[in-house]
Amino acid sequence: MxxxxxxxxxxxxxxxPAGADRLFAVEGVSFEIRxxxxxxxxxxxxxxxxxxxxxxxxxxxxxxxxxxxxxxxxGVDLFHLDEAGMRAIRGRRIGMIFQxxxxxxxxxxxxxxxxxxxxxxxxxLTPAERRARALALLTEVGIPEPERAIHAYPxxxxxxxxxxxxxAMALALxxxxxxxxxxxxxxxxxxQAQILKLIKELQRKHGTAVMFITHDFGVxxxxxxxxxxxxxxxxxxxxxxxAVLGDPQHDYTKALIxxxxxxxxxxxxxxxxxxxxxxxEVAGLTKxxxxxGGFMRPARVVHAVKSVSFDLARGETLxxxxxxxxxxxxxxxxxxxxxxPEAGSIKIEGAETMGQSIGQMxxxxxxxxxxxxxxxxxxxxxxxxxxxxxxxxxxxGVPVKTAIAKAADLLAMxxxxxxxxxxxxxxxxxxxxxxxxxARALALxxRIIIADEAVSALDVSIQAQVLRxxxxxxxxxxxxxxxxxxxLRVAATIxxxxxxxxxxxxxxxxxxxxxxGDPQHDYTRRLIxxxxGRSESGPLGxxxxxxx
Amino acid sequence: xxxxxxxxxxLVKGILVVLxxxxxxxxxxxxxxxxxxxxxxxxxxATDEIFLQQLRVKFGLxxxxxxxxxxxxxxxxxxDLGYSYRQQMPVLDLVMDRLPATLIxxxxxxxxxxxxxxxAGAWAAANKDRPLDRAIxxxxxxxxxxxxxxMALMSVLVFSxxxxxxxxxxxxxxxxxDNVFERVLxxxxxxxxxxVTLGLFFTAVYVRMTRSSMIETARxxxxxxxxxxxxxxxxxxxxxxxxxxVLPVVTLAGLQAGQMxxxxxxxxxxxxxxxxxxxxxxxxxxxxxxxxxxVFLVSAAMVxxxxxxxxxxxxxxxxxxxxxx
Numbered sequence: 001m002x003x004x005x006x007x008x009x010x011x012x013x014x015x016x017p018a019g020a021d022r023l024f025a026v027e028g029v030s031f032e033i034r035x036x037x038x039x040x041x042x043x044x045x046x047x048x049x050x051x052x053x054x055x056x057x058x059x060x061x062x063x064x065x066x067x068x069x070x071x072x073x074x075g076v077d078l079f080h081l082d083e084a085g086m087r088a089i090r091g092r093r094i095g096m097i098f099q100x101x102x103x104x105x106x107x108x109x110x111x112x113x114x115x116x117x118x119x120x121x122x123x124x125l126t127p128a129e130r131r132a133r134a135l136a137l138l139t140e141v142g143i144p145e146p147e148r149a150i151h152a153y154p155x156x157x158x159x160x161x162x163x164x165x166x167x168a169m170a171l172a173l174x175x176x177x178x179x180x181x182x183x184x185x186x187x188x189x190x191x192q193a194q195i196l197k198l199i200k201e202l203q204r205k206h207g208t209a210v211m212f213i214t215h216d217f218g219v220x221x222x223x224x225x226x227x228x229x230x231x232x233x234x235x236x237x238x239x240x241x242x243a244v245l246g247d248p249q250h251d252y253t254k255a256l257i258x259x260x261x262x263x264x265x266x267x268x269x270x271x272x273x274x275x276x277x278x279x280x281e282v283a284g285l286t287k288x289x290x291x292x293g294g295f296m297r298p299a300r301v302v303h304a305v306k307s308v309s310f311d312l313a314r315g316e317t318l319x320x321x322x323x324x325x326x327x328x329x330x331x332x333x334x335x336x337x338x339x340x341p342e343a344g345s346i347k348i349e350g351a352e353t354m355g356q357s358i359g360q361m362x363x364x365x366x367x368x369x370x371x372x373x374x375x376x377x378x379x380x381x382x383x384x385x386x387x388x389x390x391x392x393x394x395x396x397g398v399p400v401k402t403a404i405a406k407a408a409d410l411l412a413m414x415x416x417x418x419x420x421x422x423x424x425x426x427x428x429x430x431x432x433x434x435x436x437x438x439a440r441a442l443a444l445x446x447r448i449i450i451a452d453e454a455v456s457a458l459d460v461s462i463q464a465q466v467l468r469x470x471x472x473x474x475x476x477x478x479x480x481x482x483x484x485x486x487x488l489r490v491a492a493t494i495x496x497x498x499x500x501x502x503x504x505x506x507x508x509x510x511x512x513x514x515x516x517g518d519p520q521h522d523y524t525r526r527l528i529x530x531x532x533g534r535s536e537s538g539p540l541g542x543x544x545x546x547x548x
Numbered sequence: 549x550x551x552x553x554x555x556x557x558x559l560v561k562g563i564l565v566v567l568x569x570x571x572x573x574x575x576x577x578x579x580x581x582x583x584x585x586x587x588x589x590x591x592x593x594a595t596d597e598i599f600l601q602q603l604r605v606k607f608g609l610x611x612x613x614x615x616x617x618x619x620x621x622x623x624x625x626x627x628d629l630g631y632s633y634r635q636q637m638p639v640l641d642l643v644m645d646r647l648p649a650t651l652i653x654x655x656x657x658x659x660x661x662x663x664x665x666x667x668a669g670a671w672a673a674a675n676k677d678r679p680l681d682r683a684i685x686x687x688x689x690x691x692x693x694x695x696x697x698x699m700a701l702m703s704v705l706v707f708s709x710x711x712x713x714x715x716x717x718x719x720x721x722x723x724x725x726d727n728v729f730e731r732v733l734x735x736x737x738x739x740x741x742x743x744v745t746l747g748l749f750f751t752a753v754y755v756r757m758t759r760s761s762m763i764e765t766a767r768x769x770x771x772x773x774x775x776x777x778x779x780x781x782x783x784x785x786x787x788x789x790x791x792x793x794v795l796p797v798v799t800l801a802g803l804q805a806g807q808m809x810x811x812x813x814x815x816x817x818x819x820x821x822x823x824x825x826x827x828x829x830x831x832x833x834x835x836x837x838x839x840x841x842x843v844f845l846v847s848a849a850m851v852x853x854x855x856x857x858x859x860x861x862x863x864x865x866x867x868x869x870x871x872x873x
Contacts, residue, residue, distance in 0.1 A: 059775055091778035103769040106788050108866060121778040153867045169777065 005032035005072075006176050006209045007056065012069035014051050014060065014233075025051040025064060026233045033177065036203065038210040040224035040241070042217065042256070044459035045430075048233040049213045053179045055079075056211075057096055058086040073177070091118050095170030099182035101162035105154040111138070111165050112150035118172040137168040141198060159324075160191035164198065171202060178203070179211045184219065188323040188486060193530035196223055215459060217260050218489070218533030221245055229253045259464040260489070278350075279447045279480045280312040280335075280368075285344035287334050287504075304330035305341065306504035312448065317474060317481040319495030319512070321488055321527070327504035328484045332452045335482070336370050337361065349447065366396060369441035373453035375433035379425040385411070385436055386421030392444045403443075410439040414469060431462035435469065442473070449474075450482045455490060467494050488531055492516055500524045551860075558859065562852035569848040570624060570841065574617050577837055583609055584633065584835045607633060607837075620841065629845065630838035632831075639842035643824055647846065649719055650823030653816065654808045656739055657747035662801055664747070665754025669797075670790055672755065673762035684755060692752035696811060700745045700818040707741060714740050717820040742819040746811050750804050757800055761793040768792070795866055802858025806851035 014026040026048040033039045041049045054060050056071050056078060071078040073093060078086065090096075098104045106114060115137055116130035125133065131150070138146035141164040143157075154162055163183060170178055180199065184192035200223060203210055212223055220227055220241060227244040229237040229252065237250040248254045287305040304327045312318050320328045334341040337353075346353045348364045369392075372378040379388055389410055390403035398406075404421065411420045414435040425433055434454060441449050451470065455463040471494055474481050485491050491498050492512055499509040500523065508521040519525045585603035589596075604610045608619070623630055629639035665688075672684040691699070708716030715721075720734045765771070766789050774784045809825070816825035824843050831839040863869045 057776060059772060087778045087780065089778070090776055096773075096776040098769060098773065100769055104773045106770040106774070106792065107868060108791050109788075117774075117779065118777045121780075121783075155868050166773070169773070 005034050007071065007073050007211070008032035009052070009056065009071045010069055012052060012055060012071065013067045014048070014055050015065050015067040017063035022233065024067065024233055026055065029069075029230070029233075029235050031228045031235065031238065033209045033211055035176070035209055036207045037225045038200075038203065038212055038223055039226050039228060040212045040214060040220045041228045041230060042214060042220055043230035044215055044256075044461065046232065047230040049230050050181055051233075052230075053096075053181055053211060053213055057090060057094060057179060058083075059090075059096075088122070091170075091175070092122050092173045093175050094177045094179060095173070095175040096179040096181065097163070097166040097170050097183045099185050101159050101166060101186065104166055105162055107154055109153070110150070111152050111154060111157070115165070115169050115172060118169055122173065124173070133172065134168075137172055138165070140202070141165070141168045141171075143168075158191075159187055160195060163187065163191075163195050167195075167198065167202070171206065171208065174206055175208065177209045177211060179213070181213045182215070183212075185214070185216070189488065189532075190323065190526055190530040192219075192532065196532065199223070216532060217245065217257055217460075218531065221533035229256070255461060259460045276313040276316075278311050279314050279348065281345070281347040281350075282311065282335070283309045283345045283347075285309070285331070285334055285341050285346065287330055287339060287341045303327070303504040305334055307344070308501075308504075308506055309344075310499060310506070310509060312480045312482065314447070314480055315474065315478050316497070317471075317483055317495045319491035319498040320482060320484045320501060321486065321491045321498055322501035323486060323527075325503075326501040328486075328501045329452055330504070331501070332370065332450045332482065332484050335450060336365070336368055338370075362396075366392065366444035367446055368448040368450065369444055369446040371434070371437045371441050371449060371451040371454045373456055375430045375437060375457060378437060379433055381425055383424075384421065385423055385425060385428075388425070388436065389421075389440045389443050392440065396444065407439070407443065410442050411436070413442070413473070414439045429462075431458050431466060434458060434466050438466075438469065438473070442477070446479070448480045448482065450484065452484045453486065454483075456485065456487065463490070470494065488516070488527060500527065551863075554863070555856065555860065558856045562849075562856060565852055566845065566848050567621070567624075570621070570845050571617065573841055573844045573848075574620060575613075577840060578613060578616075582835050584837055585609060587835045588634075620838075624845065629842040632836055632839040632842075634831075634834050634836045635839065639838050642827065642839060643842050643846050646822055646824045646827045649821060650809070650812055650816070650825060652735070652739065653742055653746065653821055653823055654805075654812050656743035657750070657811075657815075658801070658805060658808060660743055660747035661750035661754060661804075662797075665751040666758045666790075666794060666797060668751070669755040669758025670762055670785070670793075672759045673766070673793075674785060676763055681759075685759065688752035688755040691748045694749075696745065696749055696814050697818055699748065700742070700815055703741050703745050704818070714738075716741065719822050742815050742821050745819075746808065746815045749811065750808065753800065753804065754797055757797050758793060761796050762789055765789045765793040791865070795862070798858060798862050798865060802855055802862075805854035805858070809847045809850055 008030075009032070010030045012026055012029040013024050016022065016025050029048070029052055031039065031041070041052065043049045051060070051064070055066050058078065058081070060066070066079050069079065073089065078089065081089070105111070112131060112134045115134035116127070119125045119130045119133065124130075135146055135150055138149055143149045143161055143164050149157070149161070154165070157165065166183075178199075183199070184195050187195060196219065199210065199212075202208065210223075212219075214220060224241040227237075227239060227241050228235055229244065229250065231252050237244055237248065237253045244253060245257065248257055285305055285308045286303075289302040289304055290300070306327070308331055310318065320331060322328045330339065333339045335346060341354070344354065348367050351364065353361065353364050379385075383391075386404045386407045389407035390398075390400070393403040393406065394400055408418050408421050412418055416432060416435055416439070420428075420436070425436065428436065437454070438449075449470075454470075455466050458466060467490065470481065470483075473479065481494075483491065483495055495512050497509065497511050498515050499506045500515065500521065501507070502523045508515055508519065508524045515524060516528060519528055583604075584607060585600050588603060589600050601610070608616060611619075620630065627640065629643070631637070632639050632642055635642055668684050668688065672681040675681045704716040707714050715738050719738055720731065766785075771784060771788055774788050779787075812821075812823060813825035813828055815821065816823045817829050820826070824846060828840065828843040828847075830836075831843060
């Protein structure tokens with residue numbers, strides 16, 4: 001570890017435009033990365049972790065600027081380079097990959113050309129050689145059928161494949177440093193595991209240093225040698241991965257690690273199991289999408305939900321887990337009939353709801369309410385919060401005044417101030433908005449709440465709070481909860497039983513302990529194996545063992 | 549193969565659209581007050597009912613409307629658009645005679661507006677919020693807000709009457725030589741004022757569209773990726789931003805191409821340009837049913853063809869379309 005650092009950042013300060021909530025996005029930040037090492041920069045949204053990386057890359061968003069500090073790469077201060085000097089560094093000495101593989105590639109350009117562009121940007125090789133290198137790179141990052149993929153447009157590749165293309169591009173010129181800005185956050189857990197493995201392999205092979213930005217301590221445990229924990233633009237803790245994860249010094253780090261869903265149920269099952277009172281019975285639920293074929297192309301049939309059956313008792317939480325495209329969200333939407341299933345039976349409190357008229361559906365619709373994933377998109381930005389929460393009851397005929405008054409009570413119940421009634425959604429943070437979403441769902445006195453990825457967009461500490469709130473409300477109001485999530489750790493924390501979905505079907509269902517402790521289906525095993533930081537011998541595992 | 553299939557399926561739909569428009573136009577024209585017999589009789593000073601009746605029999609106007617429609621459609625299918633009794637010529641010949649002039653005018657105006665509009669829009673976007681950007685957007689707004697006929701008249705006044713740089717009306721000089729080169733040059737000189745006048749209005753729309761689309765595209769993730777590769781701003785702007793930003797402009801241009809045919813009526817009238825726009829105007833004043841229907845049919849067909857072309861171009865510039873169809 002006595003090796004000279006490849007990149008050393010000292011006392012970095014990034015100034016925000018006037019009128020922002022604070023003066024500096026990043027202040028007094030110092031860290032260094034040695035050859036072949038992985039430094040994880042961890043923090044929640046707004047901690048300044050991405051801002052630090054962008055500053056190093058000279059890609060700060062407009063309005064922000066480096067106010068202070070040095071960033072030495074091979075002895076050259078990056079902050080004092082001009083634009084041309086910086087361009088020579090980008091792509092050649094430092095490669096970068098981003099969070100959203102779906103949008104990080106030019107949709108109109110073939111993948112091969114986009115990789116070849118890296119060589120072109122630095123005036124290297126002939127066009128034919130660039131193409132050959134692009135092909136070799138695609139092969140190296142493990143894209144299937146590279147000869148075909150080189151001609152593919154990004155939309156023809158999956159999220160994981162696009163991220164592989166990004167990695168190929170970032171490593172094309174064998175840079176000394178790879179900056180990976182949340183590169184696996186948008187990916188499914190099994191894809192995430194593959195990408196992390198790929199990054200590690202390539203790093204070992206090329207000796208590249210990696211600056212890995214993430215909010216996920218599980219990923220940190222899997223990949224990092226050293227860790228920098230950031231909060232509100234400042235570094236709060238630095239050290240080796242083992243030290244920071246195993247023996248966190250700062251309260252914030254401790255809180256972050258404690259907030260990681262442990263994978264063990266937190267809520268004890270009711271001491272005296274009452275007679276199971278079934279509130280929801282689903283049998284043979286099926287939804288198929290058919291893409292219209294043309295004269296010459298066959299129609300494609302996608303089974304979004306394929307004869308799904310389960311029942312749910314009062315006070316019970318069912319987790320529905322699976323990767324994107326597994327049909328878990330379609331299932332939720334079929335249940336509340338946002339999309340119309342074509343076959344099956346949905347019985348709420350014993351009454352069949354399939355085949356009912358819209359008027360009849362209204363009766364039971366209030367019994368089953370939904371909380372959505374995106375706390376920013378699911379609240380009408382021009383409505384006051386009180387009105388948003390009261391809208392359901394008002395539509396059901398409750399007088400406006402009564403409904404708004406009740407909305408205030410509900411908002412208090414989900415832990416918001418009573419004054420929230422008169423404010424607008426944009427005045428609230430993501431976690432607070434999700435609380436509003438929950439209050440809205442509760443306003444109609446439902447028996448069943450379906451939460452579709454309700455905490456996926458939230459930071460871990462906020463996630464933990466919202467999960468606690470849901471568990472608490474469930475117990476207090478004796479609700480049945482269907483919790484749809486891609487995050488197995490979250491499911492394990494909050495659910496009584498889980499259903500694992502793959503290609504529209506439930507492949508395995510049972511009590512949480514049983515499914516996760518002794519998975520029977522191969523797909524479940526793969527999902528569990530892919531959870532980052534799961535290894536019990538790793539630093540996080542030891543933390544858990546100690547805390548348990 | 550796929551392109552052929554795409555074009556032929558669009559063509560079939562297009563033909564159906566044109567026929568539907570013909571039927572609609574047919575009824576609209578016949579429901580409007582007055583008919584060609586009345587206009588002709590009025591011009592010859594005879595208001596005698598018998599004479600009117602004779603004229604109506606001669607033109608087939610005495611038959612039930614549905615029969616007239618059936619006869620007309622049967623003719624259209626055989627590419628016979630009827631006979632213009634006013635001009636004493638088959639409608640198809642009249643229209644085909646005038647069509648090239650209109651195609652030249654609208655084509656030139658279209659290319660002018662698109663090239664200038666996209667270029668100016670991209671230039672404005674690259675200089676966002678600087679004086680140059682403000683100047684470009686303001687000027688384009690002025691052109692957009694100015695009525696077409698006024699701009700046409702003013703351009704004749706300034707460039708033709710006062711400065712005497714360009715001819716203010718007509719398609720070419722009378723009694724021109726047979727020299728092809730001289731003739732092209734002559735037509736081009738005549739083309740400048742009408743094409744630019746017609747084009748400027750549409751330019752403004754493209755400027756604004758390109759500008760906002762470029763600014764939006766510049767914020768996208770893949771632009772950041774391009775920067776992270778070490779590409780220069782110029783290459784990023786041309787290769788990544790402009791190409792993506794131009795997609796909505798292509799859609800708009802396809803729609804505008806149809807509108808341009810409408811704009812051509814005004815422009816052709818002011819500049820005495822011998823195209824179908826002016827033909828339409830004349831036919832309208834004379835209640836020349838067959839000719840009017842013929843012009844409508846041809847302009848509808850032009851719009852349909854423009855739309856097919858737009859979709860085709862769109863498929864060329866956006867590879868995603870083929871699948872998402």
